[in-house]
Amino acid sequence: MYTDLMSTSERLIESTxxxxxxxxxxxxxxxxxxxxxxxxxxxxxxHFKGKPDLALAAIRRTAEQLRAAAERSLEGPGTPYERIEAYLRREREVLRGCPIGRLTMDPDVIASDELRAPVDETLARIGELLAGIVEEGQRQGQFAPELDAGRIGATILATVQGGYVLARAAGSPAAFDTAVDGLLALLAPRTA
Amino acid sequence: MYTDLMSTSERLIESTxxxxxxxxxxxxxxxxxxxxxxxxxxxxxxHFKGKPDLALAAIRRTAEQLRAAAERSLEGPGTPYERIEAYLRREREVLRGCPIGRLTMDPDVIASDELRAPVDETLARIGELLAGIVEEGQRQGQFAPELDAGRIGATILATVQGGYVLARAAGSPAAFDTAVDGLLALLAPRTA
Known part of the structure; x- marks a missing residue:
């Protein structure tokens, strides 16, 4: 239940x-x-045409917040590696799963181009941000020049999304951290 | 609908x-x-006590098949890197998602220790197999000795699970392949 100070449409969106x-x-x-x-x-x-319309408003708001949280970590201070680490280690409610990624396992979301769009756009946007930071790290000699930055960005994003899956399966956030630790070891800047 | 040659309990399990x-x-x-x-x-x-009992039989069978498929790729011929690659690139119905991993986003599965157990055990087993192969590769000088094999195994598994999420979000199996390609580049054997 939400506070009476929120409008009904706000309470509907937040509940959804x-x-x-x-x-x-x-x-x-x-x-x-x-x-x-x-x-x-x-x-x-x-206020809304029905459940799909209300869900769309809810998903758009969650997508917006997730993207903003990723941007805060990725556009913060530090070297490219440190910013990727900050993103990977940012505070998450791991056992609740990713509020956007989990929707991909929902058949009615995936069957609807309209509901799927904010999910796809948000993950694509975070993937692009990650790829840009990998490129920056390559220019600075932190990451191997032969790596394809777009692919590495996708791998980072996949590790996060899969980390949620492993943590929920194990019933422990530590499983998320283990996968992230492995990825960070693989990404560790070259000292050559 | 399934063939009349299957017993009713079989048809119930397969439908589930x-x-x-x-x-x-x-x-x-x-x-x-x-x-x-x-x-x-x-x-x-x-035949069954109800939906949870039937679902447990169905999940156990799916888990068994998934584990067997992973073992076939991972215990096949080739170097450790090649076997990890074979596992990552094995034929998958990517857009359907992982039949086991997707259950982690299901609140009623996660809330039930009984239904969650086969999901957890299967993912843990595949993670252990992967870790063993990474260790083997380390002994052969294919992978850096300072890597923690258990963590790298978790990262490989997370990339697969997250790859499904990205593919379903994008509506294209290519997103899975991109994440896998990035991981394989990070794992690529050292030529030093």
Whole structure:
């Protein structure tokens, strides 16, 4: 339940964000959203066309926040390696999974071009940021020049997304850290 | 629908496996299982205690097959690097996601120690196999001796699991391959 100071449409969006993260799109019923938001059915249809429309607003907001968090780590101070490390080690609710990545396992999200778009765009944007930082590190001699920066960016992003999977399987955030530690060892700047 | 030559309990298990892969546990209703299996409600409760019991049989079988497929690639011919490459590049239905990894995003699977166990054990087993091969490669001088084999095994597994996420987000298997290519470049045997 959310504070009465929030508008009904805000409460609906925030409730939907929570439920999508916890239970996914398929597992989130309009009834559960209304209950959590403390709103009536009429108010949902007053503000949104239905569950897909409300989910789209929720996913867009979560995507925006995830992208901003990644940018904060990646555009912070330090060498390219240090910025990648900061991104990999930034505070995460690992056992909750990635609120955006988890949606890719949701058949109704993937079947809808509209719902999938913010998921795809967010991951692509973070991948591009990572690739740019790898390139910067290559220019500075931190990373081997023969590496394809776009591919390495994808590997970094995949390790994070897969790290969530391993942590949730094991029931422990340590499994995420282990995968990240391995990647950082592979990326470690050359001392040659 | 499955062939009439299969027993009812077999048809129930196979239908459940398909539906878990497609829609996850939360998205799979007993009704959908019975429809796909062409079975009546009575037959499900004759063979299984209910949806969790049937899902456990289905998940165990899928886990067993996934582990066997990983073992085939990893225990095949070639150098340690080549066997890791064979595992990473083995034929996969990338856009369907990993039938085991995807279950980690399913709240009801993760909330049940019984349903989570085969998921955890399978991923842990593949991670151990990978770590063993990395160690073998270290003994042969293919991989840097300072790497922690267990961590690198986790990174390889995470890249695969995250590769599925990226591919489903992008709607293209190429995103999986890009992440794998990056990892293989980072793992490439030292020529020194």
């Amino acid at each position: 964000r929570d439920l999508l993260w916890e239970r996914g799109y398929v597992g989130t019923s309009p009834k559960a959203i209304l209950e959590r938001a403390g709103a009536g059915q009429g108010s949902m249809y007053h | 496996r398909d539906l878990l892969w497609e829609r996850g546990y939360v998205g799979t209703s007993p009704k959908a299982i019975l429809e796909r299996a062409g079975a009546g409600q009575g037959s499900m409760y004759h």
